[in-house]
Amino acid sequence: MDAASGSPAVAKPTAADPREPLNDLFRDLDSRPDGLSEREAARRLVVHGPNTLVRHGGPRWPRELARQFTHPLALLLALAAVLAAVTGLPGLTVAIFAVIVLNAVFAFVQEMQAERAVEALAAFLPEHARVVRDGGARVVAGADLVPGDLLLLDEGERVCADARLVDGGLEVDLSALTGESVPVYRSAELLDTSGPLVSSRDLVFSGTMITGGEARAVVTATGMRTELGRIAALSQRVRRDESPLERQVKRVAWLIAVVGVGVAAAFLPVGLAAGLSVGAAASFAIGLLVANVPEGLLPTITLALAVGVRDLARHGAVMKRLSAVETLGSTTVICTDKTGTLTENRMRVTRLWTPGAAYQLDPGEPPHVDGPRAGAPDARDAPDASGTPGTPGTPDAPVPPDAIVELVRAAASCTTATPSKGPDDPAVGDPTELALLEAADELGQHSVAAGRDPARLAVFHFDPRLRLMSTVQDAGGGRWRLLVKGAPEAVLERCAGLTAGTRAAIGREIDTLAGAGLRVLAVARRDGGPGEPAPSDRMGAEQGLVLVGLVAMLDPPRSQVAASIATAHAAGIRVHVVTGDNGLTAASIARRVGVGRSGLRVVTGEELDALSEAELDALLTGPEEIVFARSSPEDKLRIADALRSLGEVVAMTGDGVNDAPALRRADIGVAMGRSGTEVAREAATMVLTDDDFATIVTAVEDGRRVYDNVRKFILYIFAHLLPELVPFLIFALGGGLVPLPLTVMQILAVDLGTDTVPALALSREPAEPGLMDRPPRKRSQGVIDRALLFRAWVFLGSISASLVLAGFFLTLLRAGWHPGDPVGSGTALHESYRQATTTAWLGIVFCQIGVAFAARTDHASLRSVGVFTNRLLLVGVGVALGFAALLVYLPAAHSVFGTAALGPAELATVAPFPVIVWGADEIRRAVRRRRARRPRGVS
Numbered sequence: 001m002d003a004a005s006g007s008p009a010v011a012k013p014t015a016a017d018p019r020e021p022l023n024d025l026f027r028d029l030d031s032r033p034d035g036l037s038e039r040e041a042a043r044r045l046v047v048h049g050p051n052t053l054v055r056h057g058g059p060r061w062p063r064e065l066a067r068q069f070t071h072p073l074a075l076l077l078a079l080a081a082v083l084a085a086v087t088g089l090p091g092l093t094v095a096i097f098a099v100i101v102l103n104a105v106f107a108f109v110q111e112m113q114a115e116r117a118v119e120a121l122a123a124f125l126p127e128h129a130r131v132v133r134d135g136g137a138r139v140v141a142g143a144d145l146v147p148g149d150l151l152l153l154d155e156g157e158r159v160c161a162d163a164r165l166v167d168g169g170l171e172v173d174l175s176a177l178t179g180e181s182v183p184v185y186r187s188a189e190l191l192d193t194s195g196p197l198v199s200s201r202d203l204v205f206s207g208t209m210i211t212g213g214e215a216r217a218v219v220t221a222t223g224m225r226t227e228l229g230r231i232a233a234l235s236q237r238v239r240r241d242e243s244p245l246e247r248q249v250k251r252v253a254w255l256i257a258v259v260g261v262g263v264a265a266a267f268l269p270v271g272l273a274a275g276l277s278v279g280a281a282a283s284f285a286i287g288l289l290v291a292n293v294p295e296g297l298l299p300t301i302t303l304a305l306a307v308g309v310r311d312l313a314r315h316g317a318v319m320k321r322l323s324a325v326e327t328l329g330s331t332t333v334i335c336t337d338k339t340g341t342l343t344e345n346r347m348r349v350t351r352l353w354t355p356g357a358a359y360q361l362d363p364g365e366p367p368h369v370d371g372p373r374a375g376a377p378d379a380r381d382a383p384d385a386s387g388t389p390g391t392p393g394t395p396d397a398p399v400p401p402d403a404i405v406e407l408v409r410a411a412a413s414c415t416t417a418t419p420s421k422g423p424d425d426p427a428v429g430d431p432t433e434l435a436l437l438e439a440a441d442e443l444g445q446h447s448v449a450a451g452r453d454p455a456r457l458a459v460f461h462f463d464p465r466l467r468l469m470s471t472v473q474d475a476g477g478g479r480w481r482l483l484v485k486g487a488p489e490a491v492l493e494r495c496a497g498l499t500a501g502t503r504a505a506i507g508r509e510i511d512t513l514a515g516a517g518l519r520v521l522a523v524a525r526r527d528g529g530p531g532e533p534a535p536s537d538r539m540g541a542e543q544g545l546v547l548v549g550l551v552a553m554l555d556p557p558r559s560q561v562a563a564s565i566a567t568a569h570a571a572g573i574r575v576h577v578v579t580g581d582n583g584l585t586a587a588s589i590a591r592r593v594g595v596g597r598s599g600l601r602v603v604t605g606e607e608l609d610a611l612s613e614a615e616l617d618a619l620l621t622g623p624e625e626i627v628f629a630r631s632s633p634e635d636k637l638r639i640a641d642a643l644r645s646l647g648e649v650v651a652m653t654g655d656g657v658n659d660a661p662a663l664r665r666a667d668i669g670v671a672m673g674r675s676g677t678e679v680a681r682e683a684a685t686m687v688l689t690d691d692d693f694a695t696i697v698t699a700v701e702d703g704r705r706v707y708d709n710v711r712k713f714i715l716y717i718f719a720h721l722l723p724e725l726v727p728f729l730i731f732a733l734g735g736g737l738v739p740l741p742l743t744v745m746q747i748l749a750v751d752l753g754t755d756t757v758p759a760l761a762l763s764r765e766p767a768e769p770g771l772m773d774r775p776p777r778k779r780s781q782g783v784i785d786r787a788l789l790f791r792a793w794v795f796l797g798s799i800s801a802s803l804v805l806a807g808f809f810l811t812l813l814r815a816g817w818h819p820g821d822p823v824g825s826g827t828a829l830h831e832s833y834r835q836a837t838t839t840a841w842l843g844i845v846f847c848q849i850g851v852a853f854a855a856r857t858d859h860a861s862l863r864s865v866g867v868f869t870n871r872l873l874l875v876g877v878g879v880a881l882g883f884a885a886l887l888v889y890l891p892a893a894h895s896v897f898g899t900a901a902l903g904p905a906e907l908a909t910v911a912p913f914p915v916i917v918w919g920a921d922e923i924r925r926a927v928r929r930r931r932a933r934r935p936r937g938v939s
């Protein structure tokens with residue numbers, strides 16, 4: 001009998017598992033070590049489809065492009081163009097339409113970048129591959145590869161599909177998948193059965209580059225079923241929804257547009273009163289409107305988020321929503337699993353214990369345990385450990401007592417994992433179970449694995465709620481034996497006949513082992529007499545058990561986790577551990593990686609159930625970090641809910657099917673790309689491709705950087721408002737004494753010409769020092785706050801405006817101008833006037849260069865980030881200067897923009913502007929830093 005109620009079947013791989021034993025893999029792929037025939041390959045191509053990455057849903061660009069022309073700000077500009085046409089200003093009409101088209105194309109290109117993940121990944125796939133077909137080597141199109149094909153791989157080639165090495169060895173650059181460009185060694189001889197798939201040393205992956213060596217490999221997956229395809233599929237699902245950030249910016253953009261319309265409307269009568277012609281006044285009013293509509297802001301934000309998503313993917317975190325990047329940056333609490341996220345999920349049995357004997361398996365990792373019990377030789381205390389060949393256990397270990405042998409045999413029998421049978425037959429299954437099988441092997445009990453399956457009558461699979469698993473074995477002579485293993489509490493409450501003293505001794509042992517960070521399983525059994533029917537119902541079966549003993553195993557913390565926890569703490573982020581494991585074990589691991597440095601509290605699932613909402617709130621707002629032990633998926637949901645209602649921004653990990661609700665409820669649901677279930681991945685906002693806690697913290701840092709960069713370019717774009725508006729005010733208030741310091745076309749040349757590339761470059765700025773040393777941003781804090789507006793409009797704006805006006809008047813005065821002198825065409829001062837407006841315009845361009853360098857940091861000095869570290873900004877400045885040179889010195893530009901060639905005196909006037917603007921802000925930041933350092937109460 002192979003079945004029992006509930007979960008009857010013994011798990012067997014049905015599809016080809018790339019890590020199963022090579023013979024089984026060939027069998028499952030229906031392939032042979034000498035490859036497929038051409039005819040078979042052609043047939044498979046029909047079944048599996050071509051080996052390409054496909055995008056679902058067809059092209060989106062027509063709709064996207066149409067959207068760019070019909071969004072409200074574009075419509076507002078169109079209105080301005082119509083007004084210009086009506087007022088008889090055809091030049092301006094054409095210019096505005098050009099602006100609309102340019103903007104739409106620009107925005108469209110930026111948005112499409114975000115969509116291009118699949119195409120970018122597809123570029124990693126080579127066009128041809130070498131395979132063995134019909135017994136000979138052939139070159140075939142990469143798209144024609146099929147599972148089961150025998151691939152020939154050589155130095156310098158790109159791998160076309162996911163494959164398992166059959167012979168040979170390679171150096172492979174995995175950067176297409178992992179972002180890590182240091183080549184790794186892959187060989188048919190190196191077998192890995194657990195851990196992340198991409199780390200398996202006998203597998204190669206589609207899109208990766210072979211930097212050395214030669215090998216043959218059997219194709220296990222093609223097209224969208226490869227690891228690269230999986231990433232592509234996940235990236236495609238990135239939803240394009242409007243984020244709070246975009247909503248806020250849209251509101252502000254509208255506000256500015258309304259102000260622009262108001263100012264433009266108000267200008268008309270003022271301009272006429274100041275003596276402008278109707279055409280000139282209308283032209284200027286419309287120009288003001290066009291200049292003030294911040295059309296470029298939204299697409300630039302989309303691009304910044306898209307670039308953020310790409311960086312995150314390189315760091316091992318695939319985001320499924322663009323907007324989640326900004327939420328990530330404001331994370332205040334991370335709730336993490338333990339096994340596999342904080343730890344490596346590589347178990348190793350270190351101690352076996354029965355009521356009468358104890359045995360240390362690995363003296364390299366001694367848990368601190370009590371001395372040996374009577375009649376129980378403990379490995380550590382054995383004086384004459386023999387270590388002869390064939391002696392089980394470590395070289396120093398004595399022969400294990402019978403009770404220990406029975407324990408390890410029972411534990412290893414109650415498994416479904418498949419142990420490794422040799423270099424070609426890697427192990428498959430749960431790391432906990434593989435550790436048990438290894439322990440049996442170490443104690444010389446090789447027969448367990450071989451005899452396990454034939455003697456098996458039924459399996460009750462591991463149930464994370466019961467925390468148990470059982471098997472029923474044929475014990476011979478018509479008898480059977482039920483073997484149970486699981487969390488000690490779960491097993492012990494089903495055991496009968498234990499005295500209070502024994503229970504106390506067991507409890508002490510469990511506490512000692514768990515206190516040392518070991519994962520403890522209890523093993524029990526029940527025997528059925530001859531003729532007694534084997535149990536078929538789980539509830540009835542797992543009762544009246546006899547305890548066999550305890551098995552303790554070590555799962556070491558991942559190497560980078562401690563540093564990441566320290567980073568999270570410095571960044572004001574709390575880390576709670578939510579685990580199914582024992583409280584003491586989890587607390588010990590938590591402490592080892594630095595969770596709970598300022599207080600750690602362990603709350604079990606039962607204790608959590610007993611807490612009222614108010615008590616839970618009090619617990620979560622208290623000073624301690626918490627280990628929620630023996631917790632269920634429902635507990636996770638409750639914790640996420642409580643934290644959110646307390647105003648926290650929660651990132652929560654989960655891998656099981658039952659974790660999906662909690663992942664959805666958290667602000668950032670984090671699923672495991674390697675070990676987790678597809679259901680959890682679907683529900684999550686972020687998928688970790690390496691399952692590592694450290695990646696969550698890196699992702700938070702990326703989120704903060706992206707958000708900061710959005711603020712940087714908003715600051716930059718806003719800073720030119722005042723220097724563009726003040727000249728108009730001076731003109732309006734001058735009552736005809738002062739000529740217009742800027743023309744409309746000049747304003748447009750700044751907003752849509754010289755400013756664009758530097759603004760984009762700021763969205764690619766590297767992280768500012770101290771980014772992870774400050775507390776998380778408040779959920780309620782807007783991206784555009786008072787401090788930003790003050791810095792852009794008041795501080796940088798007024799400095800720039802003063803400089804621009806100074807440049808204008810200096811040029812006029814040098815030419816002998818006096819207030820009220822006519823400067824119109826045909827007058828003596830006309831050429832000087834054009835030079836003065838050109839100086840004013842170039843002044844704005846130069847001031848904006850200063851602003852760009854100032855905007856690179858919010859708090860730190862420019863020196864601390866490096867003057868030349870943002871290459872794109874240097875390019876942007878180059879482009880701005882080139883564009884400016886054209887406007888100033890190209891005669892054709894003079895008539896369009898009202899500019900004139902400048903002499904050395906004018907150039908010398910504006911040359912120091914960038915340094916003045918940047919320098920002033922540098923001093924402002926230095927003062928703010930000093931103030932922040934000064935202890936409170938000291939004035």
Ligand SMILES: Nc1ncnc2c1ncn2[C@@H]1O[C@H](COP(=O)(O)OP(=O)(O)OP(=O)(O)O)[C@@H](O)[C@H]1O
Binds near residue numbers: 432462467469488581
């Ligand atoms: N294969 C297994 N057979 C029997 N018992 C198991 C098995 N795996 C785990 N257990 C027991 O069930 C408990 C809960 O396991 P579960 O997988 O829910 O959480 P975990 O792996 O300990 O921790 P985390 O929730 O951090 O991943 C474990 O602590 C262990 O005692």
